[in-house]
Amino acid sequence: MPSLAKFRFCLLRLAGLALALALTLPHPLRAQPTPPSEKTLRISQRNEPTDLDPARASLPDDFFIIRALSEGLVIPNPTNGAPLPAAAESWETSPDGLTWTFHLRANSAWSNGDPVTAADFVESLHRVLTPATAAPKVELLYAIRNARAFAVGKLADFSSVGLRAPDSRTLVVTLEHPTPDFLRYAASGPWIPVNPRVVSTLGRAWTRPGNFVGNGPFTLLSWEPGQRIVVRRNRLYHGAASVRLDTIQFIRLDDSDTEERTYRTGGIDLTMSVPFSKLDTYARDFPDQYHQAPLAETRYLAFNTRRPPLNDPRVRRALSLAVDRGKIVAFVVKGGRRAAYSVIPPGFAGGSDSAAPPIPASHDAAVFFARRLLAEAGFPAGAGFPHLELSGWTNTPVLEAIQAMWKRDLGIDVDVATREAAVHVAALRSGAYDIGFITLIPDVADPFSLLDHFVTGGPENYPAWSDATYDALVAAGEASADSARRTEAVRRAERLIAERCPLAPLYFNAQNWLMRTSVHGWRQDGLWTRYYTDLWVSDAPR
Amino acid sequence: MLRFIGLRLLQSIPVMLVIITGTFFMQRFVPGGPFTAERAVTPEVQRNLAAYYHLDDPLWKQYTDYLWDLCPKAFHPSALENGPDLKAAFGIDFRPSFKYPNRTVNEIIADKLPVSIELGAYSLAFALVFGVSLGVFAAVRRNSWIDYICSSAAMTGICVPTFVMGPLLVLAFAIHLHVFNASGWYGPIDRVLPCLTLGSVYAAYIARLTRGGLLEILSQDFIRTARAKGASEARVIFRHALRGGLLPVVSFLGPATAGILTGSFVIETIFQIPGLGREFVNSAFNRDYTLVLGTVILYAALIVIMNLVVDIIQVCLNPKLKFE
Numbered sequence: 001m002p003s004l005a006k007f008r009f010c011l012l013r014l015a016g017l018a019l020a021l022a023l024t025l026p027h028p029l030r031a032q033p034t035p036p037s038e039k040t041l042r043i044s045q046r047n048e049p050t051d052l053d054p055a056r057a058s059l060p061d062d063f064f065i066i067r068a069l070s071e072g073l074v075i076p077n078p079t080n081g082a083p084l085p086a087a088a089e090s091w092e093t094s095p096d097g098l099t100w101t102f103h104l105r106a107n108s109a110w111s112n113g114d115p116v117t118a119a120d121f122v123e124s125l126h127r128v129l130t131p132a133t134a135a136p137k138v139e140l141l142y143a144i145r146n147a148r149a150f151a152v153g154k155l156a157d158f159s160s161v162g163l164r165a166p167d168s169r170t171l172v173v174t175l176e177h178p179t180p181d182f183l184r185y186a187a188s189g190p191w192i193p194v195n196p197r198v199v200s201t202l203g204r205a206w207t208r209p210g211n212f213v214g215n216g217p218f219t220l221l222s223w224e225p226g227q228r229i230v231v232r233r234n235r236l237y238h239g240a241a242s243v244r245l246d247t248i249q250f251i252r253l254d255d256s257d258t259e260e261r262t263y264r265t266g267g268i269d270l271t272m273s274v275p276f277s278k279l280d281t282y283a284r285d286f287p288d289q290y291h292q293a294p295l296a297e298t299r300y301l302a303f304n305t306r307r308p309p310l311n312d313p314r315v316r317r318a319l320s321l322a323v324d325r326g327k328i329v330a331f332v333v334k335g336g337r338r339a340a341y342s343v344i345p346p347g348f349a350g351g352s353d354s355a356a357p358p359i360p361a362s363h364d365a366a367v368f369f370a371r372r373l374l375a376e377a378g379f380p381a382g383a384g385f386p387h388l389e390l391s392g393w394t395n396t397p398v399l400e401a402i403q404a405m406w407k408r409d410l411g412i413d414v415d416v417a418t419r420e421a422a423v424h425v426a427a428l429r430s431g432a433y434d435i436g437f438i439t440l441i442p443d444v445a446d447p448f449s450l451l452d453h454f455v456t457g458g459p460e461n462y463p464a465w466s467d468a469t470y471d472a473l474v475a476a477g478e479a480s481a482d483s484a485r486r487t488e489a490v491r492r493a494e495r496l497i498a499e500r501c502p503l504a505p506l507y508f509n510a511q512n513w514l515m516r517t518s519v520h521g522w523r524q525d526g527l528w529t530r531y532y533t534d535l536w537v538s539d540a541p542r
Numbered sequence: 543m544l545r546f547i548g549l550r551l552l553q554s555i556p557v558m559l560v561i562i563t564g565t566f567f568m569q570r571f572v573p574g575g576p577f578t579a580e581r582a583v584t585p586e587v588q589r590n591l592a593a594y595y596h597l598d599d600p601l602w603k604q605y606t607d608y609l610w611d612l613c614p615k616a617f618h619p620s621a622l623e624n625g626p627d628l629k630a631a632f633g634i635d636f637r638p639s640f641k642y643p644n645r646t647v648n649e650i651i652a653d654k655l656p657v658s659i660e661l662g663a664y665s666l667a668f669a670l671v672f673g674v675s676l677g678v679f680a681a682v683r684r685n686s687w688i689d690y691i692c693s694s695a696a697m698t699g700i701c702v703p704t705f706v707m708g709p710l711l712v713l714a715f716a717i718h719l720h721v722f723n724a725s726g727w728y729g730p731i732d733r734v735l736p737c738l739t740l741g742s743v744y745a746a747y748i749a750r751l752t753r754g755g756l757l758e759i760l761s762q763d764f765i766r767t768a769r770a771k772g773a774s775e776a777r778v779i780f781r782h783a784l785r786g787g788l789l790p791v792v793s794f795l796g797p798a799t800a801g802i803l804t805g806s807f808v809i810e811t812i813f814q815i816p817g818l819g820r821e822f823v824n825s826a827f828n829r830d831y832t833l834v835l836g837t838v839i840l841y842a843a844l845i846v847i848m849n850l851v852v853d854i855i856q857v858c859l860n861p862k863l864k865f866e
Contacts, residue, residue: 051643058583134590136583152586204644225645225653226816227727253725254811254820257709261724262814265716422574422829429578459584 039246041519041537042268044253048226052207054192055128058136060528063189065250068231068532070214072191073102073121073171074183078523078531080347080445083187087116087215088171097178097481100186102171108238110195111212111219118165124193126158140188140443145174178481181446188444217243217533227252244521244536263514269537270519274512276396279335282514289514292336296345296526297509298440298450301390301402302462304433305502309386313500314377319435320504321370322409323402324363328507332401335512340505342494343440343454344447345526357498367409374410382411391417392437393424398506399437428462436462439509445527447490448478454502465502547850554846561842562612562835566605569826569834576640576829595640608835611635625652636836641828647836650821655840657727658817661809662802664737669744669798674791676745677752681787682779684757692749699746708739708812725814736813740806744798748791756787789860796852800845 047061054066067075073091074083088102108116125144128135129151142148145162149155162174175182185191195213199206206212212220217239218231229250233243253259256273263271274282274290282290303310303319310316325339338346341359360366371381379385392399399416406412414435419427427433440460442449453460455471470493477489497503515522518538523531577583577591592598596607615633628634629648636647673696680692715735716724722735759765760783768782806819818837825833857863 048642050641053644056643131586131590132594134587134594136577136587136591138587139584207644224816225642225650226820227814251726252816253814258725258812258814261709261712261717262726265720265724267723267725420574420827422578422827423572425578426574430573 039244039537040249041245041247041270041535042249042251043270044259044262044268044272045229045250046253046259046272048252049229052212052220052223054189054194055124055133055135057189063528064530065229065231066189066192067530068216068218068248069212069220070192070194070216072187072193073104074187075531076184076187076445076525076527076529078525078529080525083183086187087121087193091183097180098175100173100175100182102173104169104171105238106169108215109236110198110215111234111236112195112198113236114195114197114213115168116193116215117168118171119168120196121171121193122163122165123196125163125191126161127194127196127199128190129158129161135190137188137190137443140185140190143175143179143182143185145176147176177479180481180483180486181444181448184444184446218248221247239533242533244534245532248532260514269516270522271514272511274335274514276334279512286514288517291513291515293511293524294336294338294345294347294526295509295511295528296348296442296445298340298343298345299398299506299509300340300343300438300440301504301506302428302433302436302438303502303504304431304435305463305465306431307434309377309379310388310434312377314373315379316501316504317499318370318373318377318410319406320501321360321366321373322406323504323506324366324405325506326363327405328398328401332398333396333507336510337507338510340507341498343450343497343503343505344490344494345508348442348445348447348526357495370410374412379412385410385412388412388414388434389417390414390435390437391419391424391427391433393419393421394437431462431464433462437506438462442527448474448486451490451493452478454497463502465500467496467500467502470496470500543854547854550850550853554843554850557846558839558842562609562839563605565835565838566608567601569829569831570601572829574829576831578829608637611637612839626655627652636839637832639825639830639833641825641830641833647832650833651818651836651840654816654818654821657815658803658806658810658819660733661736661740661806661815661817662799664733665741665802666744666795666799668737668741669748670791672741673745673748674752674788676749678756678779678784680749680753681756681760682775689753693753696746696749696753699742700750702742704739704743704808705812707742708735708809711735711739712812725812727813727815727817732813736809736815739812740802740809744802747794747798751790751794752787755790756783759783759786785859789856792852792855792859795855796845796849799848800841803841803844 043064045061045064047059049057049062049065050059051057051062052066052069054070057063057066071086073086073088075086077084087104087108089105091100091102093100104116104118110116125141127133128138128141129147131151131153138151141151146155146160147162150158150161155161162176164172166172173186179185193215194206198211198213202211209220209222214220214234215237217234217237219234221230221232223229230247231250232247233245234240237243251262251268253262253268256271256275259268259271259273260275260278262268301320301323303316305311305316325341329337329339342357360369374380374382374385390399390403395418399418403414403416406414424436425438428436428438440450440453451474452458454463454465455461455474456466473489473493473496477486477493480486480489519535520538521535523535575597576595577588583591589598596604599607612634616631618631621627621630624630627648628636628651629646634648636651638646639650642650676692676696680689680696683689712722712724712735715721723732726732756779765778765783768778773782803819806815806817807823809815810817810820818840821833822837822841825837
């Protein structure tokens with residue numbers, strides 16, 4: 001027995017010693033991932049980039065890093081105005097609006113020292129359009145003459161595609177038809193060039209650290225999958241004087257809770273989000289670190305118009321009217337999300353809010369109108385209304401809130417189903433759903449890129465809605481070079497959607513994030529574009 | 543014994559084949575594909591992507607092509623010194639990943655498996671040392687306050703899930719005491735919290751199994767004989783009783799190793815560890831067909847091997863068993 005007691009005592013003492021040791025560990029051993037330096041910014045990166053190849057990337061998360069490494073002819077304007085010069089220092093349009101001539105900078109170079117030439121741009125865009133590249137966002141190049149025909153394989157001869165490089169600093173783009181918003185497309189991701197010599201030599205491995213060659217403010221230093229990506233300033237960048245950071249670390253963090261804990265212990269300077277349960281606390285206690293910015297993302301309910309009773313516009317409109325969006329943004333989603341009564345977010349593409357359809361004076365008035373519509377459709381007070389399913393992919397309580405509103409105000413029962421994201425999207429695409437919650441995310445700030453989805457057979461026309469008037473409106477607006485006529489087409493298309501209700505916009509998304517007061521010059525736009533020049537870290541708070 | 547091992551390895555071939563076939567076809571029948579993103583791609587892009595990845599071939603051809611790529615076609619075990627690259631060592635090709643087109647599944651596994659194994663090994667070591675000690679204390683002082691404390695600690699460990707334990711430990715040791723980092727896998731210090739969290743659940747199970755096993759042995763005749771012959775209590779416990787008392791723990795180690803490896807997903811997410819568990823789960827969400835298959839095959843092989851190892855250890859520990 002005594003030996004056992006001794007053994008036990010020994011073990012206890014050992015445990016105590018270990019704990020004491022852990023608590024008194026010298027500082028270097030418990031160092032942060034990297035010592036925060038004045039010239040290093042550590043940003044949370046929520047999704048591993050699929051690839052750093054601008055032709056193959058499709059997610060904003062990929063472009064967070066690509067835009068630090070490379071830049072296209074122009075970049076989106078952070079204040080939502082006309083795009084700004086980047087690799088091109090100037091450009092002009094022919095009077096008919098069909099020919100755009102870009103003049104590249106004399107001092108721009110690839111990070112390996114090669115000059116950036118107009119021929120590099122032609123070859124890069126050729127690569128995006130080549131079917132074998134399988135570029136997911138190839139349609140952002142379809143404004144170029146014959147680009148679509150070449151991309152779908154109907155045209156084999158690239159010389160008839162509207163891209164020419166008369167000399168090393170001049171790029172001439174000929175369009176299919178006049179496109180006033182063409183520059184916004186030219187500022188999008190797939191237009192970012194690659195160094196064709198590097199890509200042809202290295203193949204798919206060209207995006208790895210050590211291989212990557214770009215023309216942006218930073219170069220790729222390391223990529224530890226699942227952990228972090230580090231970029232270092234590019235001394236050959238034409239605007240090197242405006243680059244004030246030495247390195248940026250994109251630190252991989254899977255979820256908002258881990259992200260927030262890492263931020264609190266000083267592991268990152270900037271998060272991508274704020275855990276929902278902590279929104280109010282940060283807004284109240286740390287207003288100087290808590291940030292909020294609107295996103296050009298519309299969350300909406302798609303009504304499957306193939307299925308009765310949702311094939312009746314009165315039913316769809318009644319359901320849409322009975323959703324109290326004010327309550328949803330005030331109590332359910334919070335974080336600066338705005339109630340949506342239109343497809344296009346307010347201020348999108350620098351436009352005004354006048355395009356939005358009129359909204360009911362109060363929720364009570366809307367409910368009154370909704371009940372009447374429902375009764376007209378043959379379901380007075382919800383009697384005889386079939387049991388529908390309301391499906392979504394996230395576990396936000398939005399769907400439950402809507403379920404309760406429909407029950408209370410219309411007397412109808414729906415089931416709520418949450419599915420894994422890919423399953424949900426696949427169901428929406430194949431039409432195997434009743435009412436689906438989904439997001440509309442634009443690639444460029446062009447209202448028609450959103451409205452286009454809901455023309456007959458449009459790419460994300462989940463409601464499978466078909467309306468000849470709408471189709472004609474969108475087609476005419478898109479083909480028109482006159483901005484007043486385009487705005488009018490957008491306004492009428494929005495009204496039509498509000499009346500026929502193939503979908504019910506719920507709210508416009510917003511980003512909430514935490515940022516240390518030592519970070520200065522952070523800029524981003526509603527389409528997830530970030531700007532890494534004129535950005536710095538210093539001890540002096542903002 | 544060699545015959546036993548050889549026989550068992552032969553038996554595992556049909557097992558692996560069933561797992562590969564099942565996984566291959568099951569994931570093809572799950573709704574959604576690797577290119578089902580929230581933002582739709584045009585039909586022509588869909589076609590281009592399918593052609594690029596040979597998804598437009600008939601399914602049986604995709605299956606046989608894949609099986610052929612899996613067949614070992616080389617034998618250079620020395621290549622394993624540079625990391626677990628199965629292609630260089632055995633010619634087993636898991637193909638490029640769908641989600642990360644510039645990396646192959648072989649590279650991803652070579653990159654991430656060592657991290658998961660490190661995490662799992664430390665956790666298991668902690669679970670064994672801590673769990674067995676706790677179990678022994680509880681059994682020796684049966685129905686005393688020590689027993690009650692050990693048993694309740696074990697019960698708590700079983701009941702508190704890792705996704706609660708992890709953030710609690712971070713809150714205490716990283717956010718308030720500033721001893722550890724909240725996330726990351728950079729220095730040795732970053733190993734502590736994840737291994738504690740992952741190991742604690744298993745430590746709790748092991749403690750309960752040890753206590754139960756030991757109590758059963760302690761009531762047997764040969765223990766009384768040992769005591770009657772004047773052996774010290776420590777000798778009785780550690781020399782005579784523990785050997786038999788640990789048998790349930792050893793049989794638990796097979797599934798526990800599998801659980802620690804595949805179940806590290808939660809820990810890897812909480813602490814942001816670049817291990818294979820995270821890739822395993824995310825690949826299923828991404829419909830990354832090749833990565834799903836690669837990780838499933840690897841885990842299945844690990845489990846088969848671990849079960850074999852456990853069987854061998856059991857025969858060595860338990861004189862009543864023989865290799866058959």
